[in-house]
Amino acid sequence: MKKASAVLLVLVLTVSALTGCKKRETQPAPSAGPAAAKAPTGKVEGKIGISVLTLTNPFFIDIVKAVEDEAKKNGFEAIVTSSEFDPAKQRDQVKDFIVKKVNAIILTPADSKAVGTAIKEANEAGIPVFTADIASLAEDAKVVSHIATDNYAGGRQAAKAMMEALGNKGKVAVLDFPVVESVILRTRGFEDELKESKSPIVIVGKWNGKGVKDEGFKVAQDILTAHKELDGIFAINDPSALGAYAALEKAGRAGKVVLIGFDGQLEGKKAILEGKIYADPIQFPDLIGRTTVQTIMKYLDGAKVEPQILIPPSLYHKADAEKDPALSAK
Amino acid sequence: MAGNRGRMGAAGRRFIADYGMIFVLLLLCVYYSVATLNVQYPTGSEAARQVVAECRERLPSGDAALIVAHHGQDASDFAREAEAGLKAAGVEVAGVVLGDPSALRLELERLGAAGRAPKAILATREAAEWRLIRNIGEILPASSGVSVFCPESHRWPDFLKRNNLLAVADRIVVIAIVAIGMTMVIITAGIDLSVGSLIAFSAVMATRLIRDAAGAANASAAGMVLCCLAAIVACGIVGVFSGLMVTLFSVPPFIATLAMMLVASGTAYTLAAGQSIYEVPASIDRLGRGTSLFGLPNTLILMAVLYVVAHVMMSRTALGRYVYATGGNREAARLSGVPVRRVILFVYAVCGALAGLGGVVQTSQLQSGAPTYGLMYELYVIAAVVVGGTSLSGGQGKILGTLIGAFIIAVIQNGMNLTGVESYTQNIILGLVILAAVLLDKLKQRGWRLRGGESG
Numbered sequence: 001m002k003k004a005s006a007v008l009l010v011l012v013l014t015v016s017a018l019t020g021c022k023k024r025e026t027q028p029a030p031s032a033g034p035a036a037a038k039a040p041t042g043k044v045e046g047k048i049g050i051s052v053l054t055l056t057n058p059f060f061i062d063i064v065k066a067v068e069d070e071a072k073k074n075g076f077e078a079i080v081t082s083s084e085f086d087p088a089k090q091r092d093q094v095k096d097f098i099v100k101k102v103n104a105i106i107l108t109p110a111d112s113k114a115v116g117t118a119i120k121e122a123n124e125a126g127i128p129v130f131t132a133d134i135a136s137l138a139e140d141a142k143v144v145s146h147i148a149t150d151n152y153a154g155g156r157q158a159a160k161a162m163m164e165a166l167g168n169k170g171k172v173a174v175l176d177f178p179v180v181e182s183v184i185l186r187t188r189g190f191e192d193e194l195k196e197s198k199s200p201i202v203i204v205g206k207w208n209g210k211g212v213k214d215e216g217f218k219v220a221q222d223i224l225t226a227h228k229e230l231d232g233i234f235a236i237n238d239p240s241a242l243g244a245y246a247a248l249e250k251a252g253r254a255g256k257v258v259l260i261g262f263d264g265q266l267e268g269k270k271a272i273l274e275g276k277i278y279a280d281p282i283q284f285p286d287l288i289g290r291t292t293v294q295t296i297m298k299y300l301d302g303a304k305v306e307p308q309i310l311i312p313p314s315l316y317h318k319a320d321a322e323k324d325p326a327l328s329a330k
Numbered sequence: 331m332a333g334n335r336g337r338m339g340a341a342g343r344r345f346i347a348d349y350g351m352i353f354v355l356l357l358l359c360v361y362y363s364v365a366t367l368n369v370q371y372p373t374g375s376e377a378a379r380q381v382v383a384e385c386r387e388r389l390p391s392g393d394a395a396l397i398v399a400h401h402g403q404d405a406s407d408f409a410r411e412a413e414a415g416l417k418a419a420g421v422e423v424a425g426v427v428l429g430d431p432s433a434l435r436l437e438l439e440r441l442g443a444a445g446r447a448p449k450a451i452l453a454t455r456e457a458a459e460w461r462l463i464r465n466i467g468e469i470l471p472a473s474s475g476v477s478v479f480c481p482e483s484h485r486w487p488d489f490l491k492r493n494n495l496l497a498v499a500d501r502i503v504v505i506a507i508v509a510i511g512m513t514m515v516i517i518t519a520g521i522d523l524s525v526g527s528l529i530a531f532s533a534v535m536a537t538r539l540i541r542d543a544a545g546a547a548n549a550s551a552a553g554m555v556l557c558c559l560a561a562i563v564a565c566g567i568v569g570v571f572s573g574l575m576v577t578l579f580s581v582p583p584f585i586a587t588l589a590m591m592l593v594a595s596g597t598a599y600t601l602a603a604g605q606s607i608y609e610v611p612a613s614i615d616r617l618g619r620g621t622s623l624f625g626l627p628n629t630l631i632l633m634a635v636l637y638v639v640a641h642v643m644m645s646r647t648a649l650g651r652y653v654y655a656t657g658g659n660r661e662a663a664r665l666s667g668v669p670v671r672r673v674i675l676f677v678y679a680v681c682g683a684l685a686g687l688g689g690v691v692q693t694s695q696l697q698s699g700a701p702t703y704g705l706m707y708e709l710y711v712i713a714a715v716v717v718g719g720t721s722l723s724g725g726q727g728k729i730l731g732t733l734i735g736a737f738i739i740a741v742i743q744n745g746m747n748l749t750g751v752e753s754y755t756q757n758i759i760l761g762l763v764i765l766a767a768v769l770l771d772k773l774k775q776r777g778w779r780l781r782g783g784e785s786g
Contacts, residue, residue, distance in 0.1 A: 046459060055753065082753045086705050087696055088504070095497040096747040099488050103459055113608040114696040117619065126400030126456045128430065138608075138697075142401075144430075179604050301469055302435030302462035 045075035049097035050106040055082040066289025087114035094118040112137040150310035154281035155189020161279040170231030175209035209240035216243025232258040238268030273321035281313040362745035366488035377481040378411035393449035394424040424448040502740035503629040511681030519724025520583035525685040527594035529704030532689025536561035537607040537699030546609040562686035569682020573675040598701035606700035618694030657724030717767040
């Protein structure tokens with residue numbers, strides 16, 4: 001039994017060493033008395049818990065980095081977690097935030113409906129909840145403010161870029177992903193802009209590219225087979241645009257069909273620099289992160305905050321890519 | 331006396347041999363209790379009494395006080411109790427603010443304009459953490475002289491707080507329930523990879539039935555129970571099907587259940603059209619979020635009942651012995667009259683049905699069903715079983731060991747979140763812990779020798 005206990009001890013010590021490597025929190029303990037003056041830098045004023053959809057997508061990594069940075073500027077500590085698409089895991093993370101008594105919670109819901117019970121639990125504990133990028137659609141779950149890209153305006157910008165690239169004529173296809181609210185808005189913006197500016201451009205159809213490269217590639221191949229006269233493709237994000245580009249190359253039609261993407265991830269920006277994608281309405285994840293933290297600060301200061309704050313995207317062409325420091329670094 | 335002590339010693343040794351992992355669990359709990367030692371403070375009426383007493387001592391008589399509380403039940407209790415307490419003590423109450431910082435700011439500006447600026451603020455701890463109160467002199471210079479009273483703190487581990495311990499149990503309940511069935515399957519030397527997909531399938535099927543057949547958001551309680559039972563039965567049937575593949579056609583369990591995993595997941599996506607189904611009554615959360623006896627969550631009670639039943643079945647009944655015999659040596663079991671095929675069918679059916687129940691619990695916790703539920707859960711479930719000391723080669727294992735294994739996983743996950751370990755690192759640690767547990771098990775079988783050795 002001695003050996004047994006020794007092995008157990010080693011196991012537990014290993015676990016402890018591994019799990020205990022993170023910082024202990026420095027909890028400010030303001031005394032019950034007149035409110036202290038603003039804390040000097042370096043002292044933690046409070047905590048913000050954030051649970052994002054996934055940390056495998058650079059978009060959310062940018063949001064998280066901006067949140068951490070902006071929180072630090074305000075003397076707050078950000079506690080970062082990721083649901084990795086599992087709404088039950090996200091709810092556990094919110095429960096842990098409640099135990100840790102964070103001052104505010106930022107969520108990008110793993111499921112716009114299932115997130116409701118987690119938000120309600122935070123509401124009951126008196127912790128304000130903010131959503132970034134993806135909205136909560138759950139009823140009677142109170143979200144103070146939702147901060148996201150103006151996807152509808154982005155869709156309109158994409159249509160403008162398409163008209164400009166095609167000389168306002170021709171046939172286009174849309175690589176869609178109609179299960180995500182933000183994407184539905186992009187597509188609607190694209191269609192509305194073409195309609196309202198009475199463009200002669202015809203949309204030959206919308207296909208589900210599921211927002212990923214391999215599916216975009218397969219679907220775009222079928223589109224190209226079915227439509228020999230196609231002039232342009234609007235893909236609702238960069239991965240599906242790049243998948244479509246691979247299909248264009250394979251069909252020998254690269255350069256003949258104009259490609260418009262969305263997002264402005266590094267890979268997409270590189271493709272714009274190389275002329276593979278004509279232009280992207282680009283999102284500003286860092287701005288979303290910063291604005292979210294600033295909104296939290298405003299809220300904690302007692303100022304009124306808007307229930308929805310939309311960050312307009314902007315069109316990004318090859319000329320922008322040539323000047324982009326993010327691309328010239330390599 | 332000596333004989334008695336000897337018997338007790340033997341029982342103790344057997345307990346340690348069967349449930350040695352409980353020490354790992356206890357050590358983890360001790361470790362996280364120390365690591366999460368933190369400043370705590372009372373809430374609700376207790377906090378109010380403390381703050382009122384403090385205020386009576388230090389506030390000059392004749393000054394008015396404002397009561398501030400955040401949203402939520404505890405906060406309303408605080409406000410009510412504090413108001414009553416101040417009035418009893420003869421302190422003038424300038425007002426009560428229940429809500430968010432902007433409500434307080436409006437109230438302070440209004441009182442200031444009316445020349446009735448309060449001299450003191452009695453706040454819940456949560457509200458006292460608002461920057462508006464902490465930096466009140468900077469944000470509202472007019473209120474700079476105000477005294478803020480909030481509950482006194484003491485030190486206590488975050489980990490050992492009642493609501494955290496309940497959260498630990500709550501996060502593991504689905505995995506622990508499914509792990510009961512998995513333990514039985516693994517004891518027969520099988521494996522069931524389909525449980526994660528069955529959780530999603532059951533969640534989608536239950537919510538879809540409620541939406542389409544039981545009247546959506548207006549469904550009655552009986553209707554919901556029937557729909558959930560139907561989903562559980564359907565998952566049981568899937569389990570029976572896997573069992574038939576294993577017994578009748580000798581398909582390896584790994585392959586048979588891998589196939590069912592894909593079928594169940596695909597069916598879940600098809601039934602739900604890739605979306606989450608939320609047109610269900612809000613009261614569906616009775617099972618997953620409600621409480622009953624002594625304020626204990628229903629999920630916890632359900633889990634405890636299932637574990638007791640399964641433990642008694644496996645350790646006290648002929649059926650339990652058949653399960654062990656089938657896994658220990660199938661041929662020998664068959665020759666000695668164990669209905670091996672029916673036993674295997676039974677364990678896969680139970681495993682499927684419990685996965686279905688897990689899906690129902692998850693639906694209830696999240697008030698909706700989606701095909702994305704249960705992602706990778708089969709691996710967590712298997713990990714819980716293996717960490718709990720059940721041997722993948724069959725014939726050995728304990729139901730309660732699995733419960734301990736499930737709690738070890740939950741405590742590590744919760745503890746890592748509380749101590750702020752990154753999510754990537756969390757998976758690495760979890761993986762290493764599972765490996766260490768299995769190594770420990772192997773060493774135990776070899777009688778704590780690193781090399782060879784058959785005797786134990």
